[in-house]
Amino acid sequence: MNDSLLSALAGLAAPAPATLPGRVFTGWTSAPSRLGDVFVAVTAHGVQFVRPAGSADEFAAAYRDRFDRPLRRLDRLPAGVGPALRGRAGRPPLDLHALSDFERDVLAATARIPAGQTRPYGWVAREAGRPRAVRAVGTVLARNPVPLLVPCHRVVRADGAAGDYMFGPARKDALLRDEGANLDEVAALARGGVHYLASDTTGIVCFPTCRDARRITPAHRHGFPTVAAAVAAGYRPCRTCRPAA
Amino acid sequence: MTPDETEDRLRRALARDLDAGFAEVVRVHGDVVHSVARALTARAADAEDLAAESLLRAYRALRGYDAGRVAALAVRPWLLTIVRNAARNAARDASRRPAPPPAFDPVEPASEIAGPAQEALRADDRRQLTAALAALPEPQRSAVVLRHVVGLPTAEVAQVLGCAGGTAKSHVSRGLRRLRTLLTEPADTGAAQRVSVSGRSAP
Numbered sequence: 001m002n003d004s005l006l007s008a009l010a011g012l013a014a015p016a017p018a019t020l021p022g023r024v025f026t027g028w029t030s031a032p033s034r035l036g037d038v039f040v041a042v043t044a045h046g047v048q049f050v051r052p053a054g055s056a057d058e059f060a061a062a063y064r065d066r067f068d069r070p071l072r073r074l075d076r077l078p079a080g081v082g083p084a085l086r087g088r089a090g091r092p093p094l095d096l097h098a099l100s101d102f103e104r105d106v107l108a109a110t111a112r113i114p115a116g117q118t119r120p121y122g123w124v125a126r127e128a129g130r131p132r133a134v135r136a137v138g139t140v141l142a143r144n145p146v147p148l149l150v151p152c153h154r155v156v157r158a159d160g161a162a163g164d165y166m167f168g169p170a171r172k173d174a175l176l177r178d179e180g181a182n183l184d185e186v187a188a189l190a191r192g193g194v195h196y197l198a199s200d201t202t203g204i205v206c207f208p209t210c211r212d213a214r215r216i217t218p219a220h221r222h223g224f225p226t227v228a229a230a231v232a233a234g235y236r237p238c239r240t241c242r243p244a245a
Numbered sequence: 246m247t248p249d250e251t252e253d254r255l256r257r258a259l260a261r262d263l264d265a266g267f268a269e270v271v272r273v274h275g276d277v278v279h280s281v282a283r284a285l286t287a288r289a290a291d292a293e294d295l296a297a298e299s300l301l302r303a304y305r306a307l308r309g310y311d312a313g314r315v316a317a318l319a320v321r322p323w324l325l326t327i328v329r330n331a332a333r334n335a336a337r338d339a340s341r342r343p344a345p346p347p348a349f350d351p352v353e354p355a356s357e358i359a360g361p362a363q364e365a366l367r368a369d370d371r372r373q374l375t376a377a378l379a380a381l382p383e384p385q386r387s388a389v390v391l392r393h394v395v396g397l398p399t400a401e402v403a404q405v406l407g408c409a410g411g412t413a414k415s416h417v418s419r420g421l422r423r424l425r426t427l428l429t430e431p432a433d434t435g436a437a438q439r440v441s442v443s444g445r446s447a448p
Contacts, residue, residue: 005425008374009393014289016279016296021271023297024304025264060264070264070304 019044026067027074028059033085033148034175035167040077040085043069046093047081049145052167066145067098085148087115087178094146105129106140113154116179117209117241118186120158126244142166160190181209194223196243198235205230210241248321255320260312267304274324275300277395281325284390285332287379295335299328322404325397329387329405377427384408385420392417 028041030053037053041063049063060071080092091111096104109127113119125137141152147166153175157163162183165172176183186208189195198205199216205227206213224230227243237243246254251273259266278299283292303324307315378386384406391402392413403413 005421005428006393008370009389010396012284012371012374012378012390012394013276013280014283014292016275017293020275020279020293020296020300021268023293024271024300025268064308068305068308069301070267072264072268 021072024070025072026063026069028063028071029074029077031077031082031085034087034178035148035171038085038148040081041067041071042074042078042081043095045095045097046078047146047149048095048098050085050147050149087148092149094149096145099145102128102130102133102136103140106137107144107146107150110141110144110152110155111150113151114211115151115154116176116181117207117211118154118156118162118176118181119207119241121155121163122158123207123242123244124155127242131244138164158195160186160195182214189223192223193225196224196227196230198222198224198230198233203235204238205235205243206238207241207243210238212238212240252320256316256318259307259315259318259320263304263307267307270303270320270324271300274321277321278324278328280395281328281390282332284375284378284394285329285387286335287375291335295328295331299324299331302331303327319401319404322397322401325391325405326407333383373428377424380427381420381423385416385423388413388416389420389424393421 022044026041026043026048028039030037030039032038033050035052038050039053039056039059040047041049048067051059051062053059063069063071078092080090084090084092096107099107105128106124109124112127121137121141122131122134124141125131125134128137130136137155141155142164144150144152144166147153153165153172155163162169162172162176173183189197189208195208196205197208197210197213197216199212199220200222201216201220202212204212205224208214222230222233222235224233224235227237231237255266255270255273257266258269275296279292279296282295282299283289286292286295306327310318378390381389388402388406391397391405392399397405399414399417400410402417403410406413406416408416
């Protein structure tokens with residue numbers, strides 16, 4: 001039977017676009033980074049998961065348990081991811097779809113901390129719009145799917161100690177020193193009860209790692225235990241590092 | 246390789262290594278999954294979304310299956326059941342949302358591996374046929390798509406629809422009859438209808 005309806009229906013068949021497998025599978029590969037070799041998982045949207053290289057099976061199992069998607073080996077990383085992992089400039093796209101709004105807000109705030117600087121967990125909570133969720137911020141960052149690309153190592157305890165890191169406190173310390181953070185000075189200030197530095201020439205109070213704070217000459221530098229104390233003394237919080245008012 | 250051999254090879258690949266096996270499933274059945282998704286969605290842009298979502302659902306289901314269930318799996322009809330369910334869910338969700346502003350659906354470029362049938366099918370014929378398919382009631386619509394767009398044997402159509410073979414056959418033939426009527430009836434909008442795909446007035 002020469003039936004044109006049937007041939008028209010057969011003509012509706014539309015082969016899958018070449019992009020379809022990339023929408024289903026997540027690519028993974030290993031790459032050098034500031035943490036040594038890492039395994040990296042990348043979807044069509046961006047980098048989704050970064051973990052220290054070790055057993056490929058363990059990485060795959062951890063990935064699948066968390067994201068529930070199939071993996072396939074990737075030949076090469078998308079442009080920009082390699083340099084970002086090695087600490088060069090650049091912010092490759094991230095795939096944070098699997099996270100909650102709060103988790104995304106926490107990571108977005110953390111990503112705004114400049115290299116060589118630190119902020120306390122409470123600062124991240126406030127920047128993420130949930131000032132009381134300090135403990136929850138710690139939980140989110142301990143599970144950061146994309147360490148280095150979202151620099152959770154720059155989030156420290158309010159008492160000045162570096163605090164925990166998903167790959168151990170020693171690596172956190174090393175990453176921060178490598179970025180030129182003034183950890184020893186911050187620790188010495190903290191021992192004297194100082195957590196904020198103000199300049200009497202600018203009238204501004206900052207976190208001690210803020211670029212502006214580090215430029216204050218000793219003669220004009222004043223330490224404070226709290227921002228409130230600095231404000232009471234007539235200083236205004238820095239608009240760059242945004243210490244809590 | 247016969248369809249049965251292909252199915253068997255896919256089952257063994259899935260049992261050996263789920264992710265590598267699933268890559269093989271997508272390579273072998275990606276086109277049929279996408280074709281069914283395309284025929285069951287109103288807009289071309291939604292077809293790839295539906296195909297990708299269906300494949301992810303399939304993978305997630307497979308992760309929970311034990312070896313016995315994978316060994317007994319009829320891969321292609323199982324996949325197409327998932328596509329059909331996902332399409333119905335998507336349609337139901339869409340009907341609950343306010344209608345989006347009318348979008349211009351760009352004419353698709355001719356497929357590189359288009360057969361004679363595809364080349365013959367002009368874009369507006371295609372749109373007209375897709376619209377007529379969308380007007381079919383379920384399960385006639387799925388039955389016609391599975392049988393005549395992707396050419397499944399009637400027994401496999403029955404597997405996807407979850408009915409007896411004879412029932413599937415009657416869904417297909419009633420669906421075709423209704424399609425012919427839809428395509429020859431004068432449309433509300435006037436003279437836009439043509440009979441070139443109706444089969445009743447072959448040139």
